[in-house]
Amino acid sequence: PASTRLVIAISDFLSGNPVLAFALIIFTVIGFMFFIKTKKGKRVLEFVVLKIPIIGKIAKQVNSARTARTLSSLLSSGVDMVGAISITRDVVQNHYYKEVLKDAGDDVQKGLPLSRSFKKREDLYPILVGEMIEVGEETGKLSEMLLQVAIFYENEVDTATENISTIVEPFLMVVIGIVVGFFALSMITPMYSLSSAI
Incomplete structure (x- = not known):
């Protein structure tokens, strides 16, 4: 074989x-x-x-928390929306998140709501982020809502990293099982074929 x-x-x-x-x-x-x-x-x-399963989810939560906390801090300090988005874009490290924030800055300059850009990219930012931003825009409490988002995802990241060994262990066992099974099958199949031919 x-x-x-x-x-x-x-x-x-x-x-x-x-x-x-x-x-x-x-x-x-x-x-x-x-x-x-x-x-x-x-x-x-x-x-x-x-x-990557598990790791990807944590990465999204980290970037969501970082984006929300930075925007919240800047807006509550009196920085204008476009400036806050631009600074936040420099803070996040992931290229794909930088693109979302660039689009968000462009939308805001056109008079469109900030939540629009986040709700369009639910593959990167969880749906809660866009919804909370929308609530903040409607109630005039955007920085407060962003702070709540940041706290929520920071707690989620803390919980996930504390339990990551428990989560990753079964995944590693499956991978090891597949590798061992492949080598075992590679060795057993020829012997089985030989015994059948005798």
Whole structure:
């Protein structure tokens, strides 16, 4: 079977070329480190992180909390809306969140509500963020609502990070089980085929 040939080929390569195998691993790691420092590499990494189960959810909560707290602090300090959005855009690190805030700044300059941009990007900001901003706009208590959003997601992040080992452990067990199962199947299948042929 192809899986068995693959396992044997990898084993032969590692045992026959240990120095080359080690060098390839080192160069791969170094290449990856250089890649993620480039603009394109950073965007790819940010995209991947947001798509990883559990980790992606925490990343979204962190960015939501950071956005809300920064906007709340700036608005309550008397900074105008466009200026507050611009500063917040510089504070967040993820490129995709910067894009949302750029669109938000453009919308506000056109006279559109801030909540519009957040509600359009529920793939990045949870629906609660846009809804709370909308309530804040309607009641004239935007900075207070943003503060509540920040506190909520900061608490969510704290809880998630405290329990992350419990959450990640089953996921790792599944991954390990798949890998072990692949190698076991690769070894057992040829023996089964041989015994059937006798």
